[in-house]
Each structure stands twice: as structure tokens, then as C-alpha cells.
Amino acid sequence: ELKVEQNPLFLSMQEGKNYTIYCNYSTTSDRLYWYRQDPGKSLESLFVLLSNGAVKQEGRLMASLDTKARLSTLHITAAVHDLSATYFCAVGSTSGTYKYIFGTGTRLKVLA
């Protein structure tokens, strides 16, 4: 059964600093997604990663995928307060189904 783990669960960082969030998953998959969620709000799609070595960047966020290691990273460069949110990775199951399993989330707080 597909399991998805994220770490850290909580991250408090100063503005201007860099950090990486990790997403590990337990079985083979060719679809990985990153979402952002603000408190009390729904999920906003950030990145779609579909192949080994895929790298996507948007502003201060960069996501990558290593399917062999079953690992995706979300790297934050020069954090700003507006990036404070909870970030989730979601992995698409490939066992004859199109369901998605979400990680536990990383709650990011950027301190001014």
C-alpha cells in the first residue's frame, strides 16, 4: 500500500533563508504533485512532476523528483513571509487506480 511521508512536519525559518522539504513515498509512482494550503482554505496546485529528474520552478519555490529514490523535494530560496502556509505532496497510485495519497504536510512559518 502506498504511503507518503513528509519532513519536517513543522518549519520555522527566518526571512531570507533557504530550506528544503522532503517527500518520501513507499511504492513506484510516476506522478507527484505539490500543493499549498493557507489556513481555512482549500488546496492550491503548485507543481506537477511526471518523470525522473523533473525539476520545476516558480518564484522562490523549486520542486524536483527522483523516482529511483522515491523522493521529491521542495526547495525554498530566500524565504519571505508570504510563503507561510502548509505544503503537501501527493503521490499518484499506479496499481490500476487513479487515486492520490497525500503526505502529512509541512507547516511553514516564515518569520520577519
Next chain:
Amino acid sequence: DTGVSQDPRHKITKRGQNVTFRCDPISEHNRLYWYRQTLGQGPEFLTYFQNEAQLEKSRLLSDRFSAERPKGSFSTLEIQRTEQGDSAMYLCASSSLTGFYEQYFGPGTRLTVT
């Protein structure tokens, strides 16, 4: 298209009552998903449809939960005999059959069972 919509946005009910939520997906999307999210947790898969067919249902979903998607358009999620443990945000998402299979989420329905 204005995206995925859900109704109601908030629902407060007493334990033992039945509740029904509605989700309207993006019009050209064939797949529709229901998730439950509790505070501090990631969305938990409940079920999904491809057109009108319910293709998978979580083993964690008790018999009190049922979902339908008549005619492959909107979907409803019904919870019978609600319990306090059902209090959560219920999220609906839709995706296309082609391309990146990216899910687009609705605003959610927050259920509070008193």
C-alpha cells in the same frame, strides 16, 4: 469555467442526523474525488468516480458514508447518523482523463457535529 464548487460551505448538525454535500466539478473533467481533512492532517482519500462509475472507495469509509455521481456530472456525499468524529473539512477535486491528471480542488465543506 469558475472551477470546482461545493455546497454548503459550512454545516453544523447534531449527532445522529444525516447530511448531504454537493460538488460540481470543472465541466470537462471526468474524474471526481472526495477527501476528508481533519486539523493538522493531509487530505485523506475517501472515494473517486470516473464519469458516473465509482471506481474506488477507501476501506476506512464506513457504511454510513455513500457517494453518488449521477450522469457523470455533479456528485453528492451523504453521511448518515453523523458522529462527532465525522467533524472535518470535506474536499472535492476533479481532474481530466488526459494530460497531467492534475487535481483541482473546491473550497471544501466544513462539517461540525455537535
